Amino acid sequence: MGTRVNKPVVLVFAGHDPSGGAGLQADIEALAAHGCHAATVVTALTVQDTHNVTAFEPMPAALIVAQTQALLADLPIAAVKIGMIGSPENAQAIAILLQTLQRRNGRHIPVVLDPVLVAGGGMALSSAALQHIMLTELLPLTTLLTPNSPESRALAPAADTLAACAQSLLANGCQHVLITGGHEPGPAIISHLYAAHQEMARHSWPRLPGEFHGSGCTLASSITALLAHGADIGNAVHTALAYTWQTLEHARTPGRGQAIPDRFFWAAGDHPSRTP
Numbered sequence: 146m147g148t149r150v151n152k153p154v155v156l157v158f159a160g161h162d163p164s165g166g167a168g169l170q171a172d173i174e175a176l177a178a179h180g181c182h183a184a185t186v187v188t189a190l191t192v193q194d195t196h197n198v199t200a201f202e203p204m205p206a207a208l209i210v211a212q213t214q215a216l217l218a219d220l221p222i223a224a225v226k227i228g229m230i231g232s233p234e235n236a237q238a239i240a241i242l243l244q245t246l247q248r249r250n251g252r253h254i255p256v257v258l259d260p261v262l263v264a265g266g267g268m269a270l271s272s273a274a275l276q277h278i279m280l281t282e283l284l285p286l287t288t289l290l291t292p293n294s295p296e297s298r299a300l301a302p303a304a305d306t307l308a309a310c311a312q313s314l315l316a317n318g319c320q321h322v323l324i325t326g327g328h329e330p331g332p333a334i335i336s337h338l339y340a341a342h343q344e345m346a347r348h349s350w351p352r353l354p355g356e357f358h359g360s361g362c363t364l365a366s367s368i369t370a371l372l373a374h375g376a377d378i379g380n381a382v383h384t385a386l387a388y389t390w391q392t393l394e395h396a397r398t399p400g401r402g403q404a405i406p407d408r409f410f411w412a413a414g415d416h417p418s419r420t421p
């Protein structure tokens with residue numbers, strides 16, 4: 146009857162993955178799993194299965210603006226998560242919309258940017274022009290950037306180590322960088338959280354066998370949800386890595402490609418107690 150306390154609203158900019166593994170659906174599931182309400186602006190439609198993306202179509206930037214303005218006029222935004230952007234024009238539009246949002250709001254709203262450059266199967270989901278706007282216009286508005294190691298090297302090509310990549314990205318204006326280690330060799334996945342001139346934390350999780358579709362989206366959305374609930378960056382990253390690891394441990398392989406994280410792993414669906 147409208148007397149319940151509202152859930153924090155997370156504004157999401159992301160592409161749609163019809164396989165349900167990554168993109169918007171991953172974000173909605175992870176945010177819902179953390180007790181947040183996802184307000185979703187579609188940036189691109191993709192053609193893909195659980196193996197790879199074969200095509201995508203960015204939404205027109207004017208539609209990104211119209212979708213977002215409708216939400217900003219209506220909903221109190223607690224945090225923002227950005228995934229696949231689709232085009233340089235969309236990146237530019239999102240930068241202007243974020244500036245408007247921060248200007249209107251009394252306190253700073255956390256912004257998590259997951260730089261989606263390439264699909265797990267190898268197809269490019271961004272361009273040099275889009276990456277340029279990401280670096281120059283979006284990073285100065287970003288609270289936390291969450292690249293994996295190939296994305297870090299692509300965005301900071303002059304840096305010779307991952308720590309140097311992080312400092313180069315921080316010099317572009319984002320406040321924190323979390324470099325995830327899933328693409329690096331070894332039995333453990335080691336992720337590093339950096340702020341300017343310092344490594345804030347290092348997290349190690351045992352590597353699980355197999356390949357996953359939507360793990361980066363799950364992690365970035367989980368962190369955003371925790372920030373929306375008021376957690377600080379260090380705790381949000383720590384807790385979200387643990388949550389994401391469990392979604393991967395419970396992942397299913399419904400198709401012929403990569404496994405999909407179970408973002409509601411505690412409601413596992415095996416239903417031993419289900420009555421016939």
Ligand code: PLP
Pocket residue numbers: 159160161162167168169191193198228229261263264265357358359360361362363
């Ligand atoms: N967003 C969309 C729409 C995608 O299609 C993909 C990958 O194909 C991603 C994000 C990134 O997925 P991941 O979390 O596996 O890096």
